Amino acid sequence: MNLHIIRFTRRTCLRFQLCRRLHASLLEANPIQAYDARVAQGRLENDPYQRKILSSLSQLHMSLGHYVPPTVATPDVELLKPKTGLSGYFLKLLNREKSGNSAGENSVKGIYLYGDVGCGKTMLMDLFYLTVPKHLPKKRMHFHQFMQNLHKRSHQLKLEHNHMDLDVIPLLASEIAQNSTVLCFDEFQVTDVADAMLLRRLLTLLLSPEYGVILFATSNRAPDDLYLNGIQRVLFIPCIQLIKKQTKVIYLNSPTDYRKVARPVLSVYYCPKPGVKYHSKTNLAACRKHVETWTNYFNQGEGSGPLVENDTLTVWGRQLNVPVSRRPLVAQFTFEELCGQNRSAGDYLTLASAYHGFIIRDIPYLSINVRDKVRRFITFLDAVYDAHGCIATTAAAQFKDLFVEPEDVKADNYQLFKKQSDMGAEETFEDDDLVVKHGFDKLVAKKASMFVNDEEKFAFARALSRLTQMGTTDWLEAPRDLRQ
Template sequence: MKKYYIFKRLLHATTTKFNNNLLTPLKLYNLRVEQGKLKDDKYQRKIISSLSTLHEKLSHYTPPEIETPTIDSLKPKIGISKIFNSFFGNNGEQSKVNEEELLTVDNEVKGVYLYGDVGCGKTMLMDLFYKTVPPNLAKSRLHFHQFMQNLHKRSHTLKIQYGGDVDVIPILASEIAQSSTVLCFDEFQVTDVADAMLLRRLMTLLLSPNYGVILFATSNRAPDDLYLNGIQRVSFIPCIKLIKKQTRVIYLNSPTDYRKVPKPISSVYYHPKPGVKWNSKINQANCKKHVEQWYDYFNQTNKNQEILQNFTLEVWGRKLKVPKCSPNKVAQFTFHELCGVPMAAGDYLTLASHFQSFIITDIPYLSLDVRDQVRRFITFLDAVYDSHDRLAVTAVTNFQDLFVEPEDLKKDNYKLYKHQDKTGVENTFEDDELVLKHGFDKKIAKKAAMFADDEEKFAFARALSRLSQMSTTEWIENVKDE
């Protein structure tokens, strides 16, 4: 059916029914340890035994046949106001009964919900499992933010196609279940009320025996901490209970922070040496040389193709301009072109899915006065990191020192006033939650204090941590497949 393939394409994920059926998660882990690609970690090894158990059950699992519901069956037989309520999981007594029935029946195979701090190896373990999913099952692996973007887009398309009074969630559930029996989510988190209510109804269907989807999710939060303090959170509690019921919840408490394991540092991030002014001839010449060298390196298998100017991609029916690129290989933006104009997560996800590498030039000092630009940059970095794309930049200083107080910043954003000695007792951030709970550096926690919201603080700190990882030779040399 046409709409099924549309949604499948929108997932931007590796979805396949074929894989190496000889490998189990444990065998693949042992192989990579022998090859020196992974460090043997006893905490991770314990979890791999659980993954192997799930792998064995999936080898004998036959998912149910999923039929797409008819449009007539989804049209309202009640008033419009109640249809609105149905979207938020309150579609009268019948809906409550149906939901309760689905929550009381177990899937024959339980998925995995793996949570722990940043840097403990959750994503690596999920990727290990994903590569060994038995070949008889269709699978998808997505960053959760990307999944929700695609979900909202498909929902919008269906409502335009069939009318706003049609309950599209059963259609969405059937399309997902038809394309993916095993659904892997990285960075599972819920912060938006619309996401929370949509997700509640969708997951109730997907994880029921009628749809038979097996969930593998990684998260920085335990299930009971999802959507904490969110609007209408009480309506999301059934989704949390369902996740706990239909997955094995595992806490990865490895004492090793793999972000801090020493790795060779490449020269992808250029900034002038102390005392060299940004606008000086020598610095501008160095920037130009740095950009040209990395563009050539990122584009080395594509050099015969013409470099395009003002190339366009389509996002949600509108045009997204790429100032300079070699399609599928490398795209180049100034910081202002990337973050100084209104762009959303969908734009950055589209870029990350279309290119392997990015060059971002002219990154200035950043402060609270340009918070929107900082947020966009973080969103872009998340998209690039999750797609395992590569990044080279020219910036006014290193990323650790890029974020400054507004009063320290001169007008052109590439100069600072001389710092005056500050009096009084300064916060050392030794007791900050980012340091104690998540293991971030105190300097990162200090920079993150510019944000008032805990989720933004965490996202900012994680971005700085990921930038460090993305600068390693290991990251640069292991380019993602096209």
């Protein structure tokens, strides 16, 4: 390891120790005290818009201090078998809705916090999560991961009880309530009709007094904008009304995008200088050095040791090959190995939970012709970001320049026929929703136009924003559970 890495490591260890002490103090604090502690440590800027919301978080914290959740029994499986087309629990649910009492009144209301990208929603939720009173079980998950786990567990329950038509929603609700009184969802969104119908029933149970679950959700959408223009959306409206009834809906309208605040950026993302061919001897040597440097950096601490070739992880009974790795510290993939195969979100979630750092090599220029690979890469980035992991890459160009028109890419996918020009992008995309509603750059909106679906456009733009954030010193040096 060279002198630069040794110095960097010593500085990281000192910062790690300070952050650990801060983490321990947060467990005893309320959200306002936790926020003040981070501001005093220089980990946060004192944002007046965020501070307005802290009072609501602290009020919820105080209510939870003396909250006694109900005892939730596991439902009788026989009642969940559809004898007349509907299970007994589902009929009870329908009767509740017809009577106008779909969930009753819970004594403690949760929080639904929404706002634009980068304004600090996730950070505020994480601060609250750290300060949840110790007597209450809690769970914090990215909403996409929660839905993946929900579908997986649904299938398991049907197999366990040998009944594929079993109404598993009450079983799922009881399991969640028994293990998590406080449920925190990051980036709550609904895009699929099956998910919308499942959530309507599940949340109706969870947020009822009988189950007593307290919800804290962050989202880029107001409740009334959830599942907007979705198929059979009228059937999801009761769920929206329930969320508004059982949570305090708060809009975080901070004008600052903290992902754009200038911070020292390390060279985690490598690309050749202009005029240097990617597959030239000079560049390939530089790529190898970059990969070696960051592999050594990630492969430190408890569990460090020699790298292993072709390790395997199990995902839903399938074997997922990891070409080069050391659990739980680092994994290496080429872009093609990671995104060129038919991988699912579950694959990427499993990887993100198994490793702290990732080296992604040989990312080529990307266009609409490889849109599926781009989608997979976005899903991977979301999983690693939510797990507070780190990545280092070698690529044909900087991320903002990687996405090009198909006709501009040469056959090897690492060279362009002509220099890319973004002249006129500002005029063309100045009225785009990504620019007007969410504050993204016009060039980002232009790149996102390769996608037709609004949710995919937003996910792409958010991925570019996250890549910037994940390349900062603050992200790389912070303990994994304190990255924001």
